[in-house]
Amino acid sequence: MNVKIKGLFASLPLIVMFSGMSFSVSAGSNTIVVENAWIREAPPGAGALAGYAKINNTSVKDVYLQGADSVSFGMSMLHMTQEDEQHKMSMHHMASLKIPAKSSVQLQPGGTHIMLMRPARQLKAGDEVVIMLNFSDGITAPTRFTVIRK
Numbered sequence: 001m002n003v004k005i006k007g008l009f010a011s012l013p014l015i016v017m018f019s020g021m022s023f024s025v026s027a028g029s030n031t032i033v034v035e036n037a038w039i040r041e042a043p044p045g046a047g048a049l050a051g052y053a054k055i056n057n058t059s060v061k062d063v064y065l066q067g068a069d070s071v072s073f074g075m076s077m078l079h080m081t082q083e084d085e086q087h088k089m090s091m092h093h094m095a096s097l098k099i100p101a102k103s104s105v106q107l108q109p110g111g112t113h114i115m116l117m118r119p120a121r122q123l124k125a126g127d128e129v130v131i132m133l134n135f136s137d138g139i140t141a142p143t144r145f146t147v148i149r150k
């Protein structure tokens with residue numbers, strides 16, 4: 001996060017709300033609501049986990065998810081899963097993910113996800129971790145993810 005974004009942040013009224021499993025953050029005319037944020041439980045010693053959520057953009061302007069940050073992981077990044085002609089699955093880093101105006105995008109297994117590398121501790125079903133979702137226009141949504149066994 002750079003100085004320009006911090007300046008923008010300071011000048012805008014910022015409203016943060018938690019209600020059950022959903023989280024919303026507003027800055028200026030942008031409103032993002034994150035729902036059902038979860039992390040798939042991984043076997044002990046796993047070097048990477050994946051996080052999923054539904055991201056709603058309730059504003060009239062497109063917003064871009066540009067990355068993630070969490071003190072609970074050595075590195076967090078946006079990934080997409082692709083299948084080639086031989087039906088081999090591979091994952092690729094994504095610089096940004098568009099959340100169209102008045103629309104939503106689902107991060108889900110087999111699709112776009114937040115790759116969470118080098119967990120600081122073993123995470124078990126029921127644990128909660130906060131991951132900062134970084135959007136365009138300097139919007140940061142601190143989102144509570146619940147670890148689920150699936």
Ligand SMILES: [Cu+2]
Binds near residue numbers: 080114
């Ligand atoms: Cu991945």
